[in-house]
Amino acid sequence: MEVPENLAALLEGLVAVHVATRDAALVPDELMAAAARASADGRRLTVYLPVATSETSLANLRENGAIAVVLSQPLTHRTIQLKGRVETIGPAREEERAEVERLAAAFDAEVEVIGLPSAAVRRRTRWPCHAVTFVVAEAYEQTPGPRAGAPIVGGSVS
Amino acid sequence: MIEKLPSLSRCFQGIIPGSLATCALDGTPNVTYLSQIRQVDDRHVAISRQFFNKTSRNLEANPRATATVVDPVTFEEWKLGLRYVRSETDTPLFVEMALRIEAIASHTGMKGIFRLLSADVCEVEWIRPVSGFLEPAAPEDCCEKAAVDGPMTEIRALSLVSCRINRAVDLESLLYDVLGALDEVLGFRHSMLLLLDEKSRTLVTISSHGYGGSGVGAEVSVAQGLIGTVAATGTPLRLSGMESLLRYSRAVRGTIEAAGGGAELRREIPLPGLPDAESQLALPLLVEDRLIGVLALESRDPLAFEEWHEEFLLVLANQIAIGIDRLSEPSEDEAEPESKAPGASHARKPRRTFLYYPSDDCVFVDGEYLIRNVPGKILWKLLRARRDEGRREFTNRELRLDASLGLPAVKDNLETRLILLRKRLELKCPDVRLVPVMRGRFALEVDGEIDLEERAAG
Numbered sequence: 001m002e003v004p005e006n007l008a009a010l011l012e013g014l015v016a017v018h019v020a021t022r023d024a025a026l027v028p029d030e031l032m033a034a035a036a037r038a039s040a041d042g043r044r045l046t047v048y049l050p051v052a053t054s055e056t057s058l059a060n061l062r063e064n065g066a067i068a069v070v071l072s073q074p075l076t077h078r079t080i081q082l083k084g085r086v087e088t089i090g091p092a093r094e095e096e097r098a099e100v101e102r103l104a105a106a107f108d109a110e111v112e113v114i115g116l117p118s119a120a121v122r123r124r125t126r127w128p129c130h131a132v133t134f135v136v137a138e139a140y141e142q143t144p145g146p147r148a149g150a151p152i153v154g155g156s157v158s
Numbered sequence: 159m160i161e162k163l164p165s166l167s168r169c170f171q172g173i174i175p176g177s178l179a180t181c182a183l184d185g186t187p188n189v190t191y192l193s194q195i196r197q198v199d200d201r202h203v204a205i206s207r208q209f210f211n212k213t214s215r216n217l218e219a220n221p222r223a224t225a226t227v228v229d230p231v232t233f234e235e236w237k238l239g240l241r242y243v244r245s246e247t248d249t250p251l252f253v254e255m256a257l258r259i260e261a262i263a264s265h266t267g268m269k270g271i272f273r274l275l276s277a278d279v280c281e282v283e284w285i286r287p288v289s290g291f292l293e294p295a296a297p298e299d300c301c302e303k304a305a306v307d308g309p310m311t312e313i314r315a316l317s318l319v320s321c322r323i324n325r326a327v328d329l330e331s332l333l334y335d336v337l338g339a340l341d342e343v344l345g346f347r348h349s350m351l352l353l354l355d356e357k358s359r360t361l362v363t364i365s366s367h368g369y370g371g372s373g374v375g376a377e378v379s380v381a382q383g384l385i386g387t388v389a390a391t392g393t394p395l396r397l398s399g400m401e402s403l404l405r406y407s408r409a410v411r412g413t414i415e416a417a418g419g420g421a422e423l424r425r426e427i428p429l430p431g432l433p434d435a436e437s438q439l440a441l442p443l444l445v446e447d448r449l450i451g452v453l454a455l456e457s458r459d460p461l462a463f464e465e466w467h468e469e470f471l472l473v474l475a476n477q478i479a480i481g482i483d484r485l486s487e488p489s490e491d492e493a494e495p496e497s498k499a500p501g502a503s504h505a506r507k508p509r510r511t512f513l514y515y516p517s518d519d520c521v522f523v524d525g526e527y528l529i530r531n532v533p534g535k536i537l538w539k540l541l542r543a544r545r546d547e548g549r550r551e552f553t554n555r556e557l558r559l560d561a562s563l564g565l566p567a568v569k570d571n572l573e574t575r576l577i578l579l580r581k582r583l584e585l586k587c588p589d590v591r592l593v594p595v596m597r598g599r600f601a602l603e604v605d606g607e608i609d610l611e612e613r614a615a616g
Contacts, residue, residue, distance in 0.1 A: 018226075020179035020189035027222045028187050030179035032235070032291075052290030068187040070177070083186060111174075120233035123292040140212075144193065149211045 007038040007045065007136060010080060010152070014071035015107040019047055019132075021060035021067055029056045034126040035103035036071060045069060045082055045136055048092055048100050048129035058130060061086050067134050070142055074110045079142035080152065084134040092129040100126060166285075169227035169236060170196050170203075176227040178205065180216035188212045194255060195225065203238065204277040206255055207245065214278075217242040223280065226288070231461065235288040245276035252277045257395055260387055318343050319474050323481040328597075329573045332481050337367035340474075344467075346455045348432055351443075352378065352385060353451035353482070353574050356566065358531050361389055361452055364574055364581075369432075374581040375529065385452050388440040392449060394472060396463050398437045436460040441471050443479035448569075450479045486573050508589055508606035514538045515613055523587045533579040535563050540592075540602050541610055554598045576600070 017033040034048045047069055049057060061067060065086040072079040092100065104126040112118045139152040169176070176192040190213050194206035205225070207214055217223060221242035228235050246252045256274040319339045326332035333351055340346045348368035352361035363376040381390040388395050435456040443450040453475050455463065513522040520530035521537055529537060536557060543549040554572055557563060565572060580592045589605035 018177045018189050018191075020181075020187035020224075022179075022181040022185065022187045025222075026181045026183070026185060026220050027239075028179035028181040028189075028224050030177060030189055030224045030226050030237070031288075032226070050290070053288055064185065066185050066187055068179075068189050070189045070191070072191065077191075079191065081189065083188075120231070120292070123233065123294075125290055125293055142190065144191070144208075146209055148190075148209055 007042040010139075011036065011038055011045075011071055013073045014078065014080065015103060015110055016072045016074050017047060018070045018072075019049065019057060019067065020069075021057045022064070023056075023060050024063060029060055031057050032124075033069070034124075034129050035100045036069065037099065037103070039133070043135055044087070044133055045084075046131050046133040048096070048126075048131055050125045051128045051130060052125045054130055058089065058132075061089060061132060065134075067132070072142075074107070075113060077144055079144070079148075081140045081142045082136045083138040083140075084136050086132055086134045088131075088133045090131055092127075092131040096131065097127060100129060166197070166227060166229075166236060169229050174228040174230050176225055178213060178226075179224045180213050181220055181222065182212075182216050183219045188216055192225065194258065195227065196255065198251060198279060202243070202279055202281055203240070204246070204251055204255065204279050206259065206274055207276045207278050208259065208274060217278065221280075225280075233292060235291040237286055237288055238282050239284040240280035241283055243279045243281050245278050247276045249277070251279070253391075254393075257387055257391060257393065258397065320477055323477050326481065326485065328594075329482065329485040330577050332478075332485055333365035333577070336478055336481075337365060340455070341367060346457070346462075348435075348456040350454050351451060351478075352389075352454065353443075353571060354380075354389060354449050355531060355571070356569075357564065360531075361385060362578060364451070364578055374585065375578060384438055385440050385454050388442050388452050388454075389449060392442045392444060392447075394439070394441040394468050394475075396437070396439045396468050398460050398463065432456050432458060434458055437462045439463040439467060439471065441468070441475040443475050443482065445479050445483045450482055453478060482574075483569075486569070486571055509609070510587060510590065510606060511609045511611060512538075512541055513611045513613060517614070523590075526586060528586050529579060529582045532563060532565065533575045533582070536575065537579055537583075538610075539563065541608065544602055544604070545608075545610055549602070551595060551599060551601045554600075 014036075017036045018030060019033050020028055020030045022028045031049065031053050034050050036045055036047045038045055047067075067086055068081060068083045070079060070081045104124070108118070108121050108124070111121055141147050141150045141152055176195050177189055178192050179187060179189045181187050190211070192205055193208060196204055198204050203225070223240040223242060225238045225240055226235060227238070252274065255277045259274045319336060322335040322339050323332060326335060337349045337351065340349055350363050350366040350369070353364045354360075355362055359380045361378045361380065363374050366374055378385045378389075380386050384395055384397060435458065437457050437460050438454065439462075440452055440454040442452060453471070455471075457463065511524055512528075513525075514520070514534070515522075518530055519532070519534040519538070521528045521534045528534075539557075539560065539562075540549075540552060543552070554576070557572060558565060558570060576592065583590050583592065590608070591603040593601045593603050595601050
């Protein structure tokens with residue numbers, strides 16, 4: 001299927017990132033990523049998975065590479081889901097840390113507006129991370145409602 | 159299979175949406191947010207299915223799923239290994255989950271569109287905290303709530319509220335004292351009592367606490383919003399994290415309007431009471447199977463109402479309902495009315511114009527809405543009797559015998575209608591008063607001049 005033309009613009013403000021993987025028996029696993037970034041060519045997404053919480057997901061990704069990522073803005077529930085197969089897995093580099101911290105802080109700020117306790121929210125582990133990159137093969141609208149699940153083509157819901 | 163599901167009630171209140179991962183038979187994973195997840199018993203949870211989607215199809219094909227939920231107080235994360243068992247569509251579990259969704263939907267004008275399709279029951283195969291999700295806390299960061307609730311509080315509350323109900327000499331003092339007691343003992347700062355008007359099928363706010371005296375006279379239709387839903391079903395309903403629930407519902411509304419389906423949406427109705435309420439608990443006031451009204455509590459704290467409050471307050475709600483019913487009975491000593499000559503002149507006092515629309519028994523004073531329905535009809539009768547016959551005192555009995563008022567033969571709620579009328583006058587027109595003289599008798603006091611006008615249509 002076709003995928004969105006401008007992935008970075010589509011992801012703007014979607015600071016809550018959840019990643020699903022599965023094992024050989026098709027048992028899914030899920031975890032919250034510290035951050036996600038679109039590649040410069042707009043075709044790939046890199047998700048940053050905290051080392052502390054991603055053992056099962058990493059094992060799944062190394063075993064079969066199947067990944068689904070849901071990205072959402074907590075205040076508005078605007079949500080999209082991207083799917084694909086992993087190309088590379090490796091330790092996130094120190095020069096990526098500032099951007100990961102910035103994106104994680106954007107999530108913190110948003111959920112603190114909702115009223116969650118900031119002292120607890122800011123304790124969320126965000127580093128060190130594994131950097132997992134995949135080519136976006138499928139993109140779906142996921143904002144709650146009857147359009148949820150519709151494919152996104154060329155930056156809009158088809 | 160686990161032996162017993164630990165209590166994760168805070169995680170299940172929807173303040174932070176949980177997430178659910180499933181997998182298709184071709185090996186493609188899927189992840190989505192959960193709008194509602196709740197504990198069914200020691201080994202099962204139920205998740206809400208509002209739209210047919212990839213998650214539904216995946217679960218039908220491959221029942222294995224993993225859910226993640228977050229404690230909104232400590233921000234700790236829990237992971238649950240699930241196995242989909244069945245979808246329920248006509249069970250008490252479904253009804254309870256559907257009611258929560260209905261209440262949220264009607265607040266946002268989405269009734270009938272944003273609705274539960276099924277309650278999907280899953281067996282919990284394992285559950286564990288996500289270690290490493292949070293970094294260790296500094297000692298000063300501890301954010302656990304102090305344990306202030308407990309059996310002593312319950313017993314004290316029950317005793318105090320029962321005492322207030324029993325000692326109330328009239329309905330007005332009961333309504334006032336009960337809400338004050340809930341604040342004193344349980345710290346519920348914002349509460350209101352709404353009584354059912356059978357004739358118009360509306361609930362009318364008869365007493366409020368913590369809203370600065372406002373809110374009396376506010377109406378809610380049966381089946382509308384949280385309070386109306388409780389009245390329609392006779393079942394208590396508790397909403398937590400209302401902001402996040404309403405945001406969720408508005409997000410759905412946004413997608414429907416964007417898709418050109420907005421014409422069938424009604425205007426959003428405002429939540430009664432606190433504009434920034436984060437949680438609400440509403441309980442039916444029942445005498446046997448008969449609905450008297452609704453007790454509604456609100457808080458800015460998303461976790462103000464816990465499961466035990468619901469159970470416990472139902473006991474109190476029953477007592478309040480019986481107390482209201484007892485004090486609404488006509489008294490035996492209602493005397494015949496006395497006719498009195500007009501009193502002294504009221505020169506230099508305010509002049510009021512009362513405008514009455516017989517089509518809906520609605521009364522305006524100086525162009526401002528005052529009251530309607532049966533209390534409006536009663537007020538108009540009193541004002542006309544004062545103007546045409548010079549009457550100053552009236553009895554409840556004569557109102558009961560006046561067929562033109564349309565009071566039901568039994569359980570007429572006359573006392574509550576008079577309390578409502580008295581409070582609305584205090585608020586909008588304090589120089590016209592209904593003053594109790596003795597049980598079953600009251601005086602109409604007017605400080606200035608009044609003009610009466612009747613119009614056929616509003």
